[in-house]
C-alpha cells in the first residue's frame with residue numbers, strides 16, 4: 001500500500017478542487033441551506049464546463065464516453081466532489097454526470113439504447129429498488145415482491161420501501177422473486193420498470209433526517225413488463241445487486257470522508273479566530289485534542305478506503321476491504337462533524353454553516369448501503385473462515 005499520487009491524479013484533484021471552490025461554493029451562497037437541486041439552466045452551464053474538463057460521466061468506462069478512470073482515482077475525486085454544502089447527497093449537483101449505472105453497462109444493446117444512453121446524456125434518471133418492508137439487511141430472504149411469467153411477459157406484485165429518487169425517476173431497477181419461496185438468492189431477478197407502467201405507484205415519500213431527496217415507498221400491482229425488461233439473466237438479480245452494492249460502498253465512503261475533511265477545515269479556521277477566556281480556541285488543549293482526533297479519524301478512514309479502492313483495481317477479492325471502509329468512513333466522519341460542531345459552539349448548530357446538515361446526513365450513512373452491523377458481519381465471516389489475508393500478508 002502506498003499512496004503517492006501520480007501526476008494525472010494530482011492534476012485531476014486540482015481541477016475538481018478548483019471547480020468545487022470556484023463554481024459550486026459561490027452558487028450555494030444564494031441557495032436555501034437545505035437545497036439539493038440547481039435550476040436546470042445553471043446545471044447545464046456547469047455540465048458544459050465538466051465536459052470541457054473531460055470529466056463528464058466520471059464513472060463511465062471509455063467506451064461509454066467516460067474518462068475510464070481507475071477506482072483509486074475516482075475515490076480521490078469523490079472525496080473532493082463532496083466538499084461543499086450539499087456534497088454528501090448531491091456531489092456538485094450532478095454536474096459531473098450520473099454515477100451508479102454499473103449494471104446497465106452489462107445490459108442488452110436495446111436496453112442500453114433505451115436507458116443507459118439517455119442517463120449518460122442527462123436526459124433520464126433511475127432508482128434502485130431492493131429493500132422491502134420485511135427488512136433490508138438480508139434482502140435475499142426478505143424479498144416478497146414476486147414476478148410471475150405470463151407468456152412472454154412478467155407480472156410484478158409487491159411493495160418496496162426506502163427507495164431513493166423514485167418519485168422523480170424515469171425508470172427503476174426492481175428486484176423481484178422469480179423462484180419459489182425457498183429459492184434464496186438464486187431466485188431473484190432484476191427488472192427494468194418504466195415509471196409510467198400501469199400498476200406502479202409511489203405510495204408515499206418518507207421524510208427522514210436528510211434534507212430534500214427523501215426516499216419513497218413503492219407499490220407494484222399487477223405491473224406487466226415484457227421479457228425484454230429482464231436485466232441480466234433470470235435468477236441472477238441478487239448477484240448483480242450485491243456486486244453493485246459492494247462497488248458503490250467505495251464512493252459512498254469517500255463522500256463521507258470529503259465532508260469530514262471540509263468540516264475539519266472549518267473547525268481549524270474557526271479555532272484560529274475565535275477567542276474564549278482570553279485565548280484563541282486553538283490555544284486551549286481541549287480544542288487541540290479534538291482537532292488531532294479529527295485528523296486521526298480522517299487519515300485512518302482515507303487510508304482504509306483507498307486500500308479498498310486499490311484492492312478493487314487489483315482484480316483480487318475486495319468485499320472485506322470495502323466493508324471495512326464503509327464502517328470506518330461512515331462512523332469516523334460522523335465523529336469529525338460532531339467535534340467540528342462542538343468547536344463552533346452555538347454557531348455549529350445553526351443553518352449559517354453546513355455542519356448541522358452534514359451531521360444529520362452522515363447519521364443516515366451508517367444505515368444506507370448496508371448498515372455498520374451487516375458490514376461487520378461480512379468482515380467477521382471472512383476472518384472466521386480463515387479467508388482474510390490481512391494487510392501485512394499481501
Ligand SMILES: Cc1cc2nc3c(=O)[nH]c(=O)nc-3n(C[C@H](O)[C@H](O)[C@H](O)COP(=O)(O)OP(=O)(O)OC[C@H]3O[C@@H](n4cnc5c(N)ncnc54)[C@H](O)[C@@H]3O)c2cc1C
Pocket residue numbers: 128129130131134135136137138161162163164165208210215364367368369370371372373374377
Ligand atoms: C435515506 C435512505 C435511503 C435509502 N435508499 C435506498 C434505495 O435507494 N434503494 C434500496 O433498495 N434501499 C434503500 N435504503 C434502504 C437501506 O438499504 C436499508 O434501510 C438498510 O439496508 C437496512 O435495512 P432495514 O432498514 O430494513 O433494517 P433491518 O434490516 O431491519 O435492520 C435493523 C437493525 O438490525 C441490525 N442488524 C441486521 N442484521 C444484523 C446482524 N446480523 N447482527 C446484528 N445486527 C443486525 C441492522 O444493522 C439495523 O441496525 C435507504 C435507506 C435510507 C434510510
